[in-house]
Amino acid sequence: MNADKREEQAGVAARLAERFISNIRAKVASSSCRFAGAILAVLLGLGPVISSAEPPEGRGPGMNKPVGWAKGRILVMPRAGLPEKELAKVLGEHGGKGRKIGQSDLYIVDLPGNASEKAVAARLAHHPALKFAEIDQEVEPALIPNDPYYGSAWHLPKIGAPSAWDSSLGSGVTIAILDSGVDSTHPDLATELVPGWNFYENNSNTSDVYGHGTKVAGAAGAAGNNALGVASVAARAKIMPIRVSGSDGYATWSAISQGLIYAADRGVRVANASFLGLTDSASTRSAAQYLKNKGGLVIVSGGNTGVQQNYAATTSMIPVSATDGNDVRTSWSSYGNYIALAAPGAGIWSTTKGGGYGAVSGTSFSSPVTAGVVALMMAAKPTLSNTQIESLLYSTAVDLGTPGRDPYYGYGRVNAARAVQAAAGTTLTADTQAPAVSITSPAGGSSVTGLVGVNVAASDNVGVTRVELRVNNTTVAVDTTAPFAFTWDSAGVANGMANLTAYAFDAAGNSKASTTVSVNVANGTTTVARDTTAPQVKIVNPVTGNVSGSNVAISVNASDDSGASGITCTLYIDGVLKATGKGSTLGYSWNTRPSNVRAGAHTIWTVARDAAGNTASASVNVTVIK
Template sequence: MNINHKAPATGSREPASGIIQSSTRNSQHISKPWYPLWSGILAVLLGLGPVISSAEPPEGRGPGMNKPLGWAKGRILVMPRAGLPEKELAKVLGEHGGKGRKIGQSDLYIVDLPGNASEKAVAARLAHHPALKFAEIDQEVEPALIPNDPYYGSAWHLPKIGAPSAWDSSLGSGVTIAILDSGVDPNHPDLSPQLVPGWNFYENNSNTSDVYGHGTKVAGSAAAMANNAQGVAGVAALAKIMPVRVSGSTGYATWSAISQGLIYAADRGVRVANASFLGLTDSASTRSAAQYMKDKGGLVIVSGGNTGVLQNYAVTTSMVAVAATDANDFRASWSSYGNYISLAAPGAGIWTTTMGGGYGAASGTSFSSPVTAGVVALMMAAKPTLSNTQIESLLFSTAVDLGTAGRDPYYGYGRVDAARAVQAAASAVVAGDTQAPAVSITSPAGGSSVTGLVGVNVAASDNVGVTRVELRVNNTTVAVDTTAPFAFTWDSAGVANGMANLTAYAFDAAGNSKASTTVSVNVANGTTTVARDTTAPQVKIVNPVTGNVSGSNVPISVNASDDSGASGITYALYIDGVLKATGKGSTLGYNWNIRNVAAGAHTVQVVAKDAAGNSASSSVSVTVVK
C-alpha cells in the first residue's frame, strides 16, 4: 500500500541542546499524492541515510532530568474492598482527616488529606487496614524519553516491523488510541484531523494542548495522519487520537492523574491507551486502572523505561510494558530490562511529529510504547470481533523472538511484528470459551462467628481470565468485585442474627460462571429496637455515577441504612423502569450487562424499604457508549 510521506532531509541533526529541531522548512517536501512511503525511507534502506544508534542516555535517572521524584502533596490513593459501605469508608478515611473522591465508574478513590498530614504515614497505616485492598502515596513519574539523543532518524522502524504489509489489511480505522501525556498539539497538520475530545487531568479542564512537547511526539509515533503528502506516517495512520493530559510543563505526571486518565478513556469506550512514563507497573492504583480498562475490552501499553539497568518493577498482566530496540534488532543500551517487560519495539531515532507543526527524531521507550499501541490498533481494526485478550495473545505470539528463546527480561516475547500480527488477527477464528472459572471462599471459615464488618476473601481463576466475582449472602448479591485479588467487606448487620450462607460466583468474559461451595457463618450482632418507626431508610447508588459507561458489564453498587437496623431493608433495583434485582441488607450488588443495550441515556433506580414499610429511592442517569 502507498502512503504519502514527507521524508526528512538526509544528514540533518538535532541541536546539542537536546531540543528536537523542527524540520518543517529544511526537510524535503513531497507533494505528489502518489508518492509512496517506501521512497521516504529509500535512503536508509540503501545505506545512504543516517546511521541509527541507541545513544547512551545522559548521566542521571532515566531521561537525565535533575528534578528529584516526589509525590503529590495532600493526597493519597486507596481502593476499598468490594462491598464496604460508603459511610464506613468515610469513617476509615475520616480517622486521618481524609475525604475520598471516587474516580469515574471505578472503585479507586483519591483521598484528600488535611494540610498537616503526612502522606507517607497515612498511606502506610491505611495500607494495612482490613477494609482496604491497598493504599499508596500519589507518586510522581517521569516521561520515558532520551531528550538529548544526537542522532537523526527516519522512518526505518516502519518497514522493520512490517508496517507497509500490515497497511494492506488495516490502517486502524474505527479505533481510538488514548495518549496519556503532556497533551497534543491541536494544530499539527499530521495530528489535528485525527483528534477527538479528551480531558486535562492536570488542570481539570478541557484544554489538552501540549505544554511540554512529549505528548505530540508520542501521538505521532502511534497515529500520525497518512496520505496527506506531508510529514510522517504513524503506525495506525487512520486511528483516532484522544489526548489525555496528565502532566505539567516539566513532563512529570502522578499516579492519580494517569489512573484518572485510563478510567476516563475506558468509560468512553476507548480500547487502546498509551502511557509513556517510567515504572507504571509499580503502582497498585495504575495497575487497577489499567485492569479496569482491560475488563472493558481495552489494552494499556506503557514504557519499559530508560535506566539501562535491571529494574524490579512489578510484573503484571494489566499492562503491556515495552522495551526499545534499534535498527539492528538489538536492545537499546539505555532500555531498562526485567521480568516485567512484555515486548520490545523500535525506540531509537524514531521520526515523528513535534510541537509547532514540525518533525524530528526522538528516542526512548516513550516511542517503542506508542509504536506497539499503533500495532494493537491495526489488529483491532482488522478484526473488531476479536477480544482484547485474543489480540494480546496474538501480539505476543507473532513477535520476532530475540535474545534467549521464549520470553526474556530484555525483549519480553520479542520485537513486535505488525505484518504478522495483523495477518494473524485478520485470519483468527473468534474462539468460543466454554470452560467455567474455579472459585472458592478462603475466609471466613465455615461455622465461625462474625460481627460487624467481615472480610471475605475469594480465590478465583480461569483459563482465559476472571472478569468479576459476585458475593451472595442468603441469595442476595451484596457486592461485585471486578479486580483481583477478589476481596470483600461484608456488613453482617444486613442480616438477622443466626446462620448466614455465603456463596461466591465467578464469571469469565464469555459468561461462563461457577459457584463456590457455600460457607455458613454465625452472625452475632447486637439488636436495635425502635418503638415506632416512621423514618425512611437512607439509600444511595454508589456505582455507577452520572456519566458515561462502556464495555460489556457495569457493576451496580447500592448502600442503605435505617434507624431500625439494616437487616430489615429490602431492595428493588430498576433499569429504565424494568425490575432487574431484589435483595436484603445494607448493600446490594448487581451486574448490568450492557452488551446488547442501546447506546444513549439510561436510568438506574433503586427503591429501599424498611421493616415498617417506609421507603426511599435513589437514581442516576448514565450514557452507554458503544
C-alpha cells in the same frame, strides 16, 4: 562532534533511509498498496527536514529534578461491598475525604494540610477494609536526552508495517495518549484528534505544554496518505489526548489513573502511557485493569535506566522495552521480569510541538509503536476480544535473546505484519471453560460480627472479569479487580447462620459458583419503639455520566435506624425490575452487550424499604457508550 563522526552518522542515516525507501518501492509495485505509495511520496521529501530537525531532548538519567509525590492527597481502593459511610469513617479518622474516580472503585483522598501523606498511606495500607493505599507518586516521561538519531522511518519496515497496511490502517480505533497533551494544530495530527481531557488542571484544554505528548502521538497515529511529514504505525486511528503532566513533563499516579478510567468510560480500547515505573502503582494497575475489563489494552514504556528494574510484573499493562535497527536492546532500555514486549525505540521519526518533525528516542516511543500495532490488529478484526489480541501480539513477536519470554525482550520484538495477518485470519472459537472459584475466608462455621472481610480465589483459562458475592442468595457486592476481596456488612442479615457463595465470571459469560460457606452472625439487636423514619439509600456506582464495556457494576448502599437486617432493596433499570435483596448493600452486574440495551441515556433507580414499610429511593442517569 568531529567531522569523521558526523560523516559516519550521515552514512548510517543514508543507508537506513535507502533500505526503507527500497522496501516501500517494492510495495508500490503491488497494485494493492496505494497507501504505501503515498507514504513513499512523503518519505522522499524528508531530506531537507532531517537536516534541520531539533535534536532529541527530554528526561532520563541525569536530570536534576528528584521524583517526589503529590502533596495533600493519597490513593485508596476499598474492598468491594464496603458501605460508603464506612469508607468515610475510615478516611475521616485521618481527616481525609474521598473523591471517586469515574465509574471505578478507586478513590483520591484529600488530606488536611498538616497530614503526612506517607504516614497516612502506610497506616491505611494495613486497614482490613481497604485493598490498598499509596502515596500519589510523581513519574517522569521515558525520553532519552542526547541520543544520536538515524533520520529515517527505519522502524516501520523493521516491524513489517507496510505489509500490515495492506490489511489494516487502524480505522475505527481510538488510541488514548496519556501525556503532556497534543499539539492540535499540527498538520499531521489535527484531523486525527477526538476530544479528551486535562487531568492536570481539570479542564478541556489538552494543548501540549512540554512537547513529549505530540511526539508520542505522532509515533502511534500521525495522519497518513496526506503528502505531509511522517508515517506512523496506525495512520487512520484516532487520537484522544489526555493531559496528565505539567510543563516539566512529570505526571502523578492519580492523573494517569484518572486518564485511564476516563478513556475506558468512553469506550477507548487502546491507551498509551509513556512514563517510568507505572506497574509499581497499585492504583495505576487497577485503573489499567478497569480498562482491560472493558475490552481495552494499556501499553506503557519499560523505562530508560539501562539496568535491571524490579518493577512489579502485571497482566493489566503491556510494558515495552526498546530495540535499535539491529534488533538489539538499546543500552539505555531498562529490563526485568515485568517486560512483556520489545519494539523499536531509537531514532523514531515523529511529529513535534509547533508543527515540526524530529527523531526521538526512548521507551516512550517503543510503547506507542506497539499501541499502533494493537490498533491495526483491532481494526483488522473488530470482533476479536482484547485478550485474543494480546495473545496474538505476543505469539507473533520476533523472539530475540533467550528462547521464550525473557527480561530483555519479553515475548519478543513486535511484528505488525505477522500480528495483523494473524488477527485477520483468526477463526473465533467459543470459550466454554468456566472459572475456578473458592472462598478462602472466613472459615465455615466461624462466628462473625460487624464488617466481615471475605477473600475469594478465582482463576480462568482466559481471565476472570468479575466475582459476585452472594449472601443468602442476595448479591451484596461485585468486584472486578483481582485480588478479589470484599467487605460484607453482616448487620444486613438476621442473627444466626448465613450462607456465603462467590460466583466467578469470565468474558465469555461462563460462570462457576464456589462451595457455600456458612457462618454464624452474632451481632447485637436494635430496638425501636415505633419506626416512622424512612431508610437512607444511595446508588454508589455508577455515578451520573458515561458507562462502557459489556458489564457495568451497580452498587447500592442502604441504612435504617431499625437496623440493616430489615431492609429490602429493589433495583430497576429504565423501569424494569432487575434485582431484589436483603441487607445494607445490593450489587448487580448490568449486561449492556445485548442489542435491546441501546446506546444512549438510561435511568438506574433503586427503592429501599424497611421492616415497618417506610421507603426511600434514589436514581442516577447514565449514558451507555457502544
